[in-house]
Amino acid sequence: MSDARLLLRDGLLFDGSGAPGVRASVLIDGGKIADPDTAAGVADCPVLDCSGLAIAPGFIDLHSHLDLQVLEDRTEKIRQGVTSEVVGNCGFSPFPFAGDPHELKEFASGILGRGEGWGWSTAAEYLRAVETHSTKSKVFPLVGHGSLRVAVAGHAQRPLSQAELDRLSGLLEDSLAAGCAGFSTGLMYAPGSGADTAELEHLCRIVARTGKLYATHMRSYAAGLTDAVREQLNLARATGCRLQISHLQAAGRAN
Ligand SMILES: [Zn+2]
Numbered sequence: 001m002s003d004a005r006l007l008l009r010d011g012l013l014f015d016g017s018g019a020p021g022v023r024a025s026v027l028i029d030g031g032k033i034a035d036p037d038t039a040a041g042v043a044d045c046p047v048l049d050c051s052g053l054a055i056a057p058g059f060i061d062l063h064s065h066l067d068l069q070v071l072e073d074r075t076e077k078i079r080q081g082v083t084s085e086v087v088g089n090c091g092f093s094p095f096p097f098a099g100d101p102h103e104l105k106e107f108a109s110g111i112l113g114r115g116e117g118w119g120w121s122t123a124a125e126y127l128r129a130v131e132t133h134s135t136k137s138k139v140f141p142l143v144g145h146g147s148l149r150v151a152v153a154g155h156a157q158r159p160l161s162q163a164e165l166d167r168l169s170g171l172l173e174d175s176l177a178a179g180c181a182g183f184s185t186g187l188m189y190a191p192g193s194g195a196d197t198a199e200l201e202h203l204c205r206i207v208a209r210t211g212k213l214y215a216t217h218m219r220s221y222a223a224g225l226t227d228a229v230r231e232q233l234n235l236a237r238a239t240g241c242r243l244q245i246s247h248l249q250a251a252g253r254a255n
Contacts, residue, residue, distance in 0.1 A: 007028075
């Protein structure tokens with residue numbers, strides 16, 4: 001495959017910069033995209049006629065809950081052009097756990113879509129599983145605030161003690177250092193909903209130091225929407241972390 005050449009001929013080329021599409025041909029050479037300008041005179045290689053079609057870089061699915069399915073090397077997403085998946089959203093990641101994975105499974109099975117056969121005690125272990133089993137797409141895991149909270153305080157839906165917050169911070173730092181792309185919260189779901197703004201600010205400072213992403217499922221998308229947005233914007237301003245508000249919407253006719 002790596003030596004293979006393939007000419008994508010006469011498509012409408014979108015280069016990913018946001019610029020309008022232009023008609024062009026693209027040569028894939030040795031597994032890499034060659035400069036489109038060099039593709040015009042290419043002969044002697046297989047040609048895919050792309051007239052009437054668009055040529056685009058792979059799509060990044062920035063909000064996926066396929067943390068477990070990416071390990072099955074399935075083809076549904078790659079067939080839709082998704083080449084990168086950001087998993088671990090809304091506070092749910094399949095790691096870490098302390099001791100027994102039972103509580104983590106109880107917390108996250110609903111969103112991860114499977115009750116048994118999963119659970120990694122550290123981000124590093126999950127990333128190793130991705131490396132081994134996920135060959136079709138790039139996987140960028142976030143570490144979930146809910147999963148971290150379950151690891152240090154079980155399902156308790158209350159402010160953390162200083163000792164618990166210290167342990168949670170250590171697990172967050174370890175996860176980011178191991179290679180997680182960022183940190184996610186699910187503030188509508190227990191036990192993450194028990195976090196006050198001070199806890200989130202402390203954790204967002206850790207994210208900011210690493211330059212990674214903070215993604216949040218906010219406290220409300222309905223009557224409390226504007227307060228929820230304000231809390232998140234204030235967190236980003238106070239800490240300097242990169243903020244992504246997940247599935248931003250106003251839910252319910254009244255809102
Ligand atoms: Zn969500």
